[in-house]
Amino acid sequence: MTGKKTRPSSLSERRKRFAWLIPLADLRLTLTLLSFSMILIFVATLEQVRIGIRGAQAEFFESLYGIWHYPEQFWGGGLLNPVPIPIPGGYLLGGLLILNLLAAFVTRFQWTGKKMGIQFIHLGIIMLLIGQLATQAMQEESRMQINKGESKSYLERFHGVELAFIDVTDPDTEQVVSLSQNLLEQGGLHYTKDLPFKVRILEFGPNCEFNSLPPARQPTGTSAVVNRGVIQSANLDIRPKPEDFSSEGMNFGYVVFELLDGSESMGTWAAISHPAGNHWWAQINPKMGDLAFQPIRTGGRLWGATLRPEREYLPYSIELLGIANEFYQGTEVPFNFESEILLKMDGNQTRRALVYMNTPLRHDGKTFYQYQMNKAADYTVFQVVRNPSWLVPYVACILVSIGLLWQFSFHLARFLHKNSGKTHEAA
């Protein structure tokens, strides 16, 4: 580390000035953090079986620490399972690794051409870490389902619901006012000039189970206070359930709310959202069909209330022209999922596009990926992602590649130099 002829004092000067950083830059700290990362990743991967990718991500990767219980079905599980084991989380380890690397940049790395490769590599690693933190904070994932021949101009969030009030009095225009999941979670009283009533959120949960009780029995669960709307007429008993994070998990979000005209109560309603779309309610039980639209008449206008996946309206719409789902002959292996779409933008501008595997549609900062498809029912589902930090990993990769190339060329040059020296001797 010493004995460099170019800028010999640079590193030692830095070490003197930032002496307090030296312990933070210790390689042994790096090794400890990396070892803990191994444990974290391994445990979180195992936990995916139990709580799903999203659950494991929330518990372990997007937290300072997670609590792990040794799986019951493993050897000695009965004995070890009750012991809670704290595992350092992704934010903790990622943050510390970034600090450790930054400190190493100041107090350990030589800023010389020869070692430039090492610096590029580690700079790239820092960027990858920061990029992942940024992605987890900023990325939004939604879905868009379009039937063949129809257009859609909104996205639905994969997770998260909204309580929407829709004014359908005027047959030509709909007015929609919605309360996002954040507001529902906050609870309390909400009002806006667009709504003719105030909304008091009494209870909200991401998942519930519900039972239709015989008329003689009164609901005793969350819906006991409800005196208006479908939940009351279908005599539904709602009981909260923890959110299911697994990939096949079906979460029925619910909300109990009271509407107030001034300070006078209009009644208490409840709503449940169906994870596959509220049009499914009618199929489950005709009495519950109105969960897609619970009518509320007030001030001579007809409003409807519904709890549905949170929507984002787009300034453009997408029409599905056709889908193709092809299989290798005589197998169930698909070789193509393809949606042909027409993107309709402002001013009657249109653009045709094909969306298929490995080839999404990119438009307006969003990317539409082919996600699901139903050939018989002729609809397609896109996964729509907005990730403003998508470029960061690419830049990081370029930095790491430059660094690796740099280091390798130095080694190669030295190797060639050595070898040419030998041949000279031989000559």
Next chain:
Amino acid sequence: MTENKPSLRLKILGLVLILSGVYFVFLPNKYTALSIIDFFKGEKITAEETINLDAFSRIPVLRGGRVKPIDSVARNTLLVLRNKRTALDENGTEVPAVKWLADLLFDPERADNLKTFLIDHDQVLGMIGKKLTRDGKYFSYNEIEPFVEEIERSAQEAGKIEREHRNYFHQNVTELYHGLILYRNLKTTLTPPPHAPSSSVHDHSQLEPMFFNEEKDTARTDEYRRFRDLTAEIAQKTEEIKMGNSEVLGPLMYFIDYYARFNLFAEFFPLPPEPGETGGKWRKIGESLVGSEPLDSKQKAEIDPARFISTARALVASPDVELPAKISSIRQNLKMDPTALFAAQYAEAIKLRKGIDPIIELYEKLGPSYRAKDAKAFNQTVARTRTIVNERAGEEISTLAFEKTYNGYEPFYRSSIGYLWIFLIACSSWLVSVFSKSERGNAARTLVNCAYLLTGLALIAHTFGLAGRMYIEGRPPVTNLYSSALFISWGAVLLCFLTEKFLRLGIASAMGSLIGFGGLVVAHNLSIDSSLNPSGDTMEMMRAVLDSNFWLATHVVTITIGYSTTFLAGFLGIAWVISMLFRRLVRTTGQGRDLDRKLVSMIFGITCFSLFFSLVGTVLGGIWADQSWGRFWGWDAKENGALLIVIWNAIILHARWAGIAKVRGLSALAIFGNVVTAWSWFGTNMLGVGLHSYGFMDKAFAPLMIFICSQVAIIALAYAPTLFALPKSKKTPYPVD
């Protein structure tokens, strides 16, 4: 080592070893059907009076989405049924795959006596009243036949249990049941299942005259022809298609239903697209006669009879030129309407499917001549079939001749024998070198050199095997779990070969051949795992998201090289542990320090490679994921596994740079790298979660656990050398830390 020239005896020994390697790897031997020479020879020419199964085995058919020679179908299905690429006859003599398939297709009674099924689970054996010790583990269809219903019942029971809760009996009985279905389907690929009209629906006296009659008819095509006459008649007189006209509609419906079901029971597609068809698909015989059912048969119950009859009549009455467009319009726009869809199939069967495919007639002729051992007729028919099929199949058959020879050459089997041989030679070289007198020192050197040269030879066969797969598939080398095992072992052997070139210690040869052999054994076991490879064809089609040669060639290949190098570093770590223990045992201090230095630099250098490839591969994977799923990183199980390898390699290198890990530490860390890589390669697939779980398997769990435990045990051995350092030893213990 002294610089003496090797003696003549040693030269002869070396030559013999090398030649034995050439024999195992390239030349004709009794372990495989064909040799390297067969690639340069044309087709075998057989005498006129013997049945030419070689020519028969080259007929192209489509199975598993890919056009392949019948030979591949025979070998692959036997691999599923018997875990071997041959069958056994009653006396236990091997029957070549294609002979077995020809029996099954043309002389099923004989095939039913061949030992085709592997049953080695005691409980399943008990079901069919057999014992492993008395009856062996291979059984014929006839031996199993009486118990088929019981097996089916047990398999259905097992099917109701969730996959992770099934025990070995459930797995084995399900496998056997699937095997029986596969066997029966093969049997009914060219010959339809027996007629069984239901007496309540069909008028038997009306149908009987149309059925194939062994006494009167020359071939089953006579029945097909009678059916064609019926449809031709109906096509002329559309007014006959009316409610209640069971005289005409009864047989029509029976036969369309019967031939459509024949499709479901056929294992492969023998008929190439018809001449003049563009972008045509291959057909099964039933499809050629009546098309295929648009929906599940159960949906027939939902048909509205009146509308079905009127739609079918209207379609049949429409002019020939308009009909295809009308049918495809129904298939496009009325997907939820079983009445219209079935009517469209009927119209196709009545009017669009014309005549009888000449290939059907040829296959029909093969049967009688095969049974009568009429070689001349059989060989002529095969030749004509091949001419017509080849012509109609077009470009799809360009690799078929190669595939047929490639199958028989069995490059991976050959190279695995080669690797075993090399490992033995390299090990014996160390034993010899322990007593390092001059003559024996030379002997050791000869053995080491032989191992090195033989590695090169085995590597050529291994490389040829991979290249052959790439040529047949038109894909980069790694396309599934099976080929990843082939490629991982190949990469490790290649690196060992290069290492050995510079450091001729025999260690890289030994470890390379060990990984090579191990990898090929793993690959073989993956190929016979019926849950992973249900068709028996290791060159399966790629699902849509993987169907990208660019990403397969970049991400998958680099990641796999990363696995390969990490394993190699780990095995070199093991080599150090063994050499250290060995030196302790015989208490030599000889070249210990020098050997350690060399091993450390080998492990270190290879770990650098590992970090490079696993990092680049993981990052490329992230970019691919960003391109196709919209996120660079999703904490998917396989992604996490790859990240673990990257981090572990980083830990090894940083521990070395920090001066924390010396010889012992570095070796132990590298050995643990084996555990990490095995987890990432197989363990993550066993979780059954995430996007990469394309290769789920549960059978590999026990072997994986054994491997992991063995690695941990070796690490423990590395840290327990004092066990062997006897207290009375006067020699100072060799410093390793």
